[in-house]
Amino acid sequence: MxxxxxxxxxxxxxxxxxxxxxEFRARFGDEMVDFFRDALLDARTRAGRRGIxxxxxxxxxxxxxxxxxxxxxxxxxxIAAPPLTPRxxxxxxxxxxxxxxxxxxxxxxxxxxVAILVVALGTGAVSTIFSVVNAVVLRPVPGTxxxxxxxxxxxxxxxxxxxxxxxxxxxxxLADRTRMLDGIAAWAMLPLTLSTGAQGxxxxxxxxxxxxxxxxxxxxxxGTFFSGNDDAxxxxxxxxxxxxxxxxxxxxxxxxxIGRMLSVNGRQMTILGVAPPRFSGVYPALRTDAxxxxxxxxxxxxxxxxxxxxxxxxxxxVGRLTxxxxxxxxxxxxxxxxxxxxxxxxxxxxxxxxEYVAASVDPVxxxxxxxxxxxxxxxxxxxxxxxxxxxxxxxxxxSMLLARAVxxxxxxxxxxxxxxxxxxxxxxxxxxxxxxxxxxxxxxTLLALWGTRxxxxxxxxxxxxxxxxxxxxxxxxxxxxxxxxxTGLVFGLAPAFRGSRLDVQSTLRSDxxxxxxxxxxxxxxxxxxxxxxxxxLLSSAGLFIRALGRGQASDPGFRVDGxxxxxLDLGSAGYTxxxxxxxxxxxxxxxxxxxxxxxxxxxxxxPAVHELVRARHQHSxxxxxxxxxxxxxxx
Amino acid sequence: xxxxxxxxLPLKPVDLVLLLTLVEGEQxxxxxxxxxxxxxxxxxxxxxxxxxxxxxxxxxxxxVDVSQKRPVAALDDExxxxxxxxxxxxxxxxxxxxxxxxxxxxxxxxxLPAVPASA
Numbered sequence: 001m002x003x004x005x006x007x008x009x010x011x012x013x014x015x016x017x018x019x020x021x022x023e024f025r026a027r028f029g030d031e032m033v034d035f036f037r038d039a040l041l042d043a044r045t046r047a048g049r050r051g052i053x054x055x056x057x058x059x060x061x062x063x064x065x066x067x068x069x070x071x072x073x074x075x076x077x078x079i080a081a082p083p084l085t086p087r088x089x090x091x092x093x094x095x096x097x098x099x100x101x102x103x104x105x106x107x108x109x110x111x112x113x114v115a116i117l118v119v120a121l122g123t124g125a126v127s128t129i130f131s132v133v134n135a136v137v138l139r140p141v142p143g144t145x146x147x148x149x150x151x152x153x154x155x156x157x158x159x160x161x162x163x164x165x166x167x168x169x170x171x172x173x174l175a176d177r178t179r180m181l182d183g184i185a186a187w188a189m190l191p192l193t194l195s196t197g198a199q200g201x202x203x204x205x206x207x208x209x210x211x212x213x214x215x216x217x218x219x220x221x222x223g224t225f226f227s228g229n230d231d232a233x234x235x236x237x238x239x240x241x242x243x244x245x246x247x248x249x250x251x252x253x254x255x256x257x258i259g260r261m262l263s264v265n266g267r268q269m270t271i272l273g274v275a276p277p278r279f280s281g282v283y284p285a286l287r288t289d290a291x292x293x294x295x296x297x298x299x300x301x302x303x304x305x306x307x308x309x310x311x312x313x314x315x316x317x318v319g320r321l322t323x324x325x326x327x328x329x330x331x332x333x334x335x336x337x338x339x340x341x342x343x344x345x346x347x348x349x350x351x352x353x354x355e356y357v358a359a360s361v362d363p364v365x366x367x368x369x370x371x372x373x374x375x376x377x378x379x380x381x382x383x384x385x386x387x388x389x390x391x392x393x394x395x396x397x398x399s400m401l402l403a404r405a406v407x408x409x410x411x412x413x414x415x416x417x418x419x420x421x422x423x424x425x426x427x428x429x430x431x432x433x434x435x436x437x438x439x440x441x442x443x444x445t446l447l448a449l450w451g452t453r454x455x456x457x458x459x460x461x462x463x464x465x466x467x468x469x470x471x472x473x474x475x476x477x478x479x480x481x482x483x484x485x486x487t488g489l490v491f492g493l494a495p496a497f498r499g500s501r502l503d504v505q506s507t508l509r510s511d512x513x514x515x516x517x518x519x520x521x522x523x524x525x526x527x528x529x530x531x532x533x534x535x536x537l538l539s540s541a542g543l544f545i546r547a548l549g550r551g552q553a554s555d556p557g558f559r560v561d562g563x564x565x566x567x568l569d570l571g572s573a574g575y576t577x578x579x580x581x582x583x584x585x586x587x588x589x590x591x592x593x594x595x596x597x598x599x600x601x602x603x604x605x606x607p608a609v610h611e612l613v614r615a616r617h618q619h620s621x622x623x624x625x626x627x628x629x630x631x632x633x634x635x
Numbered sequence: 636x637x638x639x640x641x642x643x644l645p646l647k648p649v650d651l652v653l654l655l656t657l658v659e660g661e662q663x664x665x666x667x668x669x670x671x672x673x674x675x676x677x678x679x680x681x682x683x684x685x686x687x688x689x690x691x692x693x694x695x696x697x698x699v700d701v702s703q704k705r706p707v708a709a710l711d712d713e714x715x716x717x718x719x720x721x722x723x724x725x726x727x728x729x730x731x732x733x734x735x736x737x738x739x740x741x742x743x744x745x746x747l748p749a750v751p752a753s754a
Contacts, residue, residue: 020684028687031664031716035683038665058682066684 008052008474012036012059019067021074021099032063053473057449060442071102097431104432111404112436115397119440119484122393124447125386127472127480131452133379135470136285136366143279145217146320150364151327152282153184153317155338155356164356167313168231168294169348171209173341174317174359175229180330181319185215187281188315190297194242194289195263196250203246203289205264206281207297210234213241215320216282222247223258223273226293232307235295239272240264245467246289247274264292265300280467282318282364287467310348318364327361334359388537390487394437395530398491401433402523405499412499413507425500433492434485441484448472448480498522640726643696644734649689652679654698654728657720661702664690667718690718698724 013033016025036059043051105112140147154163155170166174166186175184185208192205206212213225221244226234240262242251251257251271261268269292280288292300294315295307306312321330335358342349342357362369405412412425452470472480575583646654656662656670668681681689693699702717720728738744 024687024691027691028683032683032687034663034715035665035668035686039683042669058680062682062684066688069688 006037006040008040008056009033009037012063015060015063018095019063019098021067021070022095023074024066024070049473050471053471053477056474056477061446064439064442068102071099072106074099094427094431097428098435100428101432101435105435108404111400115400115436116440116443118393118396119437119488120443120447122390122487123441123444123480123484124451125389125444126383126483127444127448127476128451128455129379129382129386130479131448131470131472131476132455133383134473134476135468136379137372137376138475139284139366139473141216141282141364141366142284143216143218143276147364149182149321150216150282151181151319151321151330151361152364152369153181153319153334154360154362154369156358156360157355158358163360164353165313166315166317167310167349168307168315169310169345170313170338170341171315171317173344174334174337175211177337178319178330178333180322180325180333182322183211183215184317184319185209185212186294186315186317187212188294188297189286190301192290192292192300193263193265194246194250196260200263201250201289204286205290205292206288207294207300208291209294212291212318215318217320218276218279220273221276222255223271225273226291231294234293235307237293238267238269238296239293240269241273241275241291242271243275243280243287243289244277245287262290264290267296267300278469282316283368284366285466285468310345311350311353313353319361327363331359331361334361385537385540388533390483392530392533392537394487394491395526395533397433397436397440398495399523399526399530401429401436401492401495402498402526405429405495408499409502409507413502413504416502416504417508422500426496429496429499430489430492433496434488437484437488437492438481441481441488444484445472445477445480448476494522640723640730643698643727644731646727646731649679649681650693650698651728651731653689653693654720654724655732657699657718658725658728661717661719663715663717693724694718697721698727700724 013029016029016032020029036055039055039059040052043055045051047054141150144150153166153174155166156163165188168186171184171186175186178184187206187208190205190207192203193200194203194205195201208226210226210228210231213220214227218225220241223241225241226239228234242257242262247253247257251260257271258273260271262271263269275291278284280286281291297314298307298312319330321327338359339357342354345353360369362372365372367375415425416422449472452472456468456470652671652675653667656667656674662670664683664686668683668686672680690699694701698721699718700721702719
């Protein structure tokens with residue numbers, strides 16, 4: 001019983017067939033493919049997609065290295081390969097070309113090492129950035145079933161931008177009536193302090209409706225999830241679902257964790273289930289530690305609010321398209337429902353809400369749909385810059401190939417004299433540059449593997465737990481190789497055409513290997529293009545650095561050196577506003593008393609926070625509110 | 636093959652590990668590679684290309700042979716080729732192990748200080 005042939009296996013078989021010399025292939029080709037299939041099956045059952053990438057990560061360099069060694073061994077062996085005839089199939093002739101090219105590589109190791117390195121750097125840049133694009137925008141939401149059917153639903157104004165979060169009555173109104181969507185779920189983020197013992201950890205949680213997990217099509221790794229539509233009842237049950245990572249980290253991956261108590265913002269809740277690995281809600285970039293019932297969010301944030309209040313809108317909606325519907329049809333239906341809802345709600349909603357009478361339906365893209373535009377723009381700019389790097393690298397290599405073609409003029413002239421057609425020569429030179437870019441692209445992917453690891457280590461200065469797996473996968477590998485081969489074709493063409501156009505007689509007759517011919521417009525063009533692109537890149541890098549510098553040096557209107565800030569989330573610990581104020585004041589007093597004793601100039605300043613924020617934006621003078629101590633700190 | 640086992644010494648470490656794995660029974664390529672990885676705690680990992688280059692060298696040297704026997708039909712996949720160690724291979728492996736043993740028990744080797752495995 002043989003499992004169906006996978007794409008990976010087909011690709012591998014093609015690689016073996018393309019790269020390895022015929023003799024080795026005939027003897028071990030089938031067995032190598034068998035081996036690869038077994039390894040793939042094993043890795044897939046053990047580690048899923050990551051396993052497949054890992055197998056490729058080992059198998060690809062192995063095939064390339066084996067092929068290279070075998071070819072070199074074949075070249076070194078005294079028995080020459082049979083000469084190629086025009087009647088051989090194209091693939092065999094290409095193979096002959098490749099072998100010839102490899103022989104050239106071997107003769108000029110420095111030239112080709114430099115060329116491959118240059119291509120690797122260029123493709124590595126593209127591959128790294130594309131890995132990020134892939135993880136942020138292209139990859140489906142991990143852990144969900146049929147992620148392509150998932151849509152975000154927003155409440156919008158007709159005519160102008162901006163959207164309104166959903167209130168619970170609005171959510172129910174849509175969820176009870178829609179036919180285009182196979183269920184709508186509501187969710188909202190909230191900061192959580194979770195603790196299983198003495199020490200609490202800060203994290204991010206989602207308050208979710210009862211049908212959230214079934215709409216997203218998520219199955220628990222352990223225990224159960226919320227179910228049903230009675231959100232109030234779910235709230236009363238006080239159950240929580242924790243993420244797989246949290247379970248591993250804080251609960252030691254213990255299967256007896258189900259049913260244990262978890263303190264969430266100071267309230268005791270029961271752990272119902274564990275989410276599958278890598279599932280982190282609709283936006284996989286944000287690390288989510290726990291999911292709690294929708295109805296508990298106001299309480300956990302220290303606010304008293306009724307779920308059925310149409311005036312409190314804080315939910316985001318996600319739905320699943322039925323097989324028969326499309327985003328457009330769903331959008332039309334939900335817009336009509338929204339208009340009906342506004343008419344029916346009347347005064348129950350605050351006045352401003354009545355403007356929002358339409359709905360938007362967008363495919364879930366890994367980033368919030370309102371941020372998607374800026375994220376994609378930012379990533380496109382990055383990708384364009386990386387592409388520019390690759391372009392410069394390619395132009396560089398093209399000039400190197402051109403220079404090599406000049407050096408090889410006598411050899412080429414000799415081959416023409418011996419009867420080689422121009423097409424044959426062009427093919428030979430093209431195969432050479434394709435091989436060069438192919439190997440360069442493969443090395444570029446390896447560079448990307450390292451580059452993404454480096455990127456992942458950068459901590460973004462924002463208050464959100466970002467946790468995104470950006471390691472390159474099969475798609476990145478495929479795109480990188482295609483990009484590398486395409487650039488190889490484009491940038492190999494000109495040198496190939498140029499190199500194969502020769503005046504045989506004069507070249508063979510002259511003794512020198514080709515110096516002092518007239519200047520080549522192609523070579524000049526390449527150099528000019530290269531300088532131009534480098535200048536563009538250099539000046540954009542300069543602008544970028546200046547913008548960064550300006551951002552750092554901006555004068556907020558007060559002295560910032562030596563000032564540190566700390567923030568406390570008292571609301572989630574159950575403080576009312578009045579109590580929180582008392583707490584912060586007394587904390588400030590005690591800190592100052594402490595610093596006095598230590599002889600340091602430490603002063604605490606209770607919240608003038610809003611004024612500070614405004615001052616930063618307006619560069620205006622600060623106006624103190626309430627407490628005079630801040631002046632001592634900020635000067 | 637009338638070949639003096641001594642001419643094959645010393646063996647490459649990979650060759651010895653592979654021969655020793657085959658001493659315990661016939662294997663096909665992938666099983667052989669996983670077995671070797673397990674035995675060496677993942678230090679020796681043979682990918683297909685590399686593995687078959689080693690196998691070819693050993694087959695060409697007459698130390699390993701393609702097996703004619705098949706395992707139980709249910710476990711068998713008709714396309715798979717099984718490899719077994721030859722009589723010469725066994726002799727070469729034994730000689731190599733002897734050689735290493737002598738080396739390890741030499742006075743100089745025993746005088747070396749103990750080093751933790753992780754260092």
